[in-house]
Amino acid sequence: AQRVTQPEKLLSVFKGAPVELKCNYSYSGSPELFWYVQYSRQRLQLLLRHISRESIKGFTADLNKGETSFHLKKPFAQEEDSAMYYCALKGSGNTPLVFGKGTRLSVIA
Amino acid sequence: KAGVTQTPRYLIKTRGQQVTLSCSPISGHRSVSWYQQTPGQGLQFLFEYFSETQRNKGNFPGRFSGRQFSNSRSEMNVSTLELGDSALYLCASSLGFNQPQHFGDGTRLSIL
Numbered sequence: 001a002q003r004v005t006q007p008e009k010l011l012s013v014f015k016g017a018p019v020e021l022k023c024n025y026s027y028s029g030s031p032e033l034f035w036y037v038q039y040s041r042q043r044l045q046l047l048l049r050h051i052s053r054e055s056i057k058g059f060t061a062d063l064n065k066g067e068t069s070f071h072l073k074k075p076f077a078q079e080e081d082s083a084m085y086y087c088a089l090k091g092s093g094n095t096p097l098v099f100g101k102g103t104r105l106s107v108i109a
Numbered sequence: 110k111a112g113v114t115q116t117p118r119y120l121i122k123t124r125g126q127q128v129t130l131s132c133s134p135i136s137g138h139r140s141v142s143w144y145q146q147t148p149g150q151g152l153q154f155l156f157e158y159f160s161e162t163q164r165n166k167g168n169f170p171g172r173f174s175g176r177q178f179s180n181s182r183s184e185m186n187v188s189t190l191e192l193g194d195s196a197l198y199l200c201a202s203s204l205g206f207n208q209p210q211h212f213g214d215g216t217r218l219s220i221l
Contacts, residue, residue, distance in 0.1 A: 032207060043112075044199065044212040086152065090207060096165040097142065097210060101151035 002027050004089050004100035012106045013077050021072040021103050023061075023087030033063055033070040034088040034097070044086070047072075057081070077107045111135065113213035115200050121219045127188040130216045134181050134202030140164075141183040142210060143175060146197040155198075158183055159205065187218075195220045 003026040013019055025031060035047040048056045050063040050070060061072045070087060087100040114133040122128050134141050143155040154167040158177035175185040181202070187194055197217050201210035 034209070036212075043214050044201075046209045046211075049209060094164055094206075096154045096157055096167065098154065099144075099152040 002031070002089050002091050002095065002098045004087050004098055006085075006087055006100035006103045008103045009101070010104045010106065012108060014108050015079055016076050019072075019074045019077045019081065019105065019107075021085050021087075021105065023070045023072065023100060025068050025070065025087075025089050027068075027089060027091055029092045031092075032090045033061070034090070035059070035061055035070075035072050036086045036088060036099075038084040038086070040083070047085070077105075079107050079109055081105060082107045113200055113202050113211055115198075115213035115216050117216060118214065119217050119219075121221060122190050123221050124190055124192060126190050127186065128190060128218060129184055129186045130198055130200075130218075132183045132185075132200030132202075132213060134183070134200075135211055138202035138204055138211070139181050140203045140205050140208070141177055141181065142201045142203075143183070143185050144199045144201070145169075146199055146215070147195075152199070155185065190220050192220050194218065 005024045033050040037047045038044045059074045063070050084102050084104050086102045088097050090097045116131045140159045142157040144152045146152050156175045157165040161177045172188045177183045197215040199215045201212045203210045
C-alpha cells in the first residue's frame, strides 16, 4: 500500500533561515513524488514534481530511494513562503494520488 | 484558460439528506479526481474518472458515488448524509494518467 508521512504538522522558521519540510513514503515500486502548496485563500497547486528536477520559487526536492524520502528544501525562507505544504505520491500503474497530511510552514519576520 | 470550477462553493444540509456536487475540469482534461479534506484526516482520495470510466475508488462507504459525463464534467453524490461528512470536497483534473493534477476551490459541505 502507498503511504506518505509528513512528520511535522507545523514548522516555524525565521525569514532568511533554511527550510526543510520532511516527507517520507512507503511504496514497493517506483513512485512519482510531488509537492503541492496551498497559500492562504488560494487553491491547492502543484509546486514541483521529482521527475522535473527543477527549482520552483527557490524550492528543490530530491528523491532519495534509499531513505524513501522526498524532503522539500529552500536555503533562505521568505515571508511569502508561509503556506500549507503537501507531499503526494503516485505509484505505477492504475493507482491514485496519495497525499500526506501536510505541514504548515510559518515564516517569521 | 479557465481553471477547475466547482459548484456550489458552500452547502448546508441536514443528516439523512443527499447532496450532489459538480466539477467542471480544465478544457481538454479528461481525468477528474475527487478528494475529501478534513482537519483531522487531511486529503483523502474518493474516486478518479477518465473518459467516463471510474479508474480508482478510495476507501469510502457506498453512500459516496460519482460519475463523469462525455464532456468530462463530473458529479459526486453523497446519500444519507452523516455529521462526519462535513468537509471540503476538492475536485482535480489532469490531462491524463500520471499528469499533474489541477485543483478547484472546493465545495464546503456542512451537515447540521
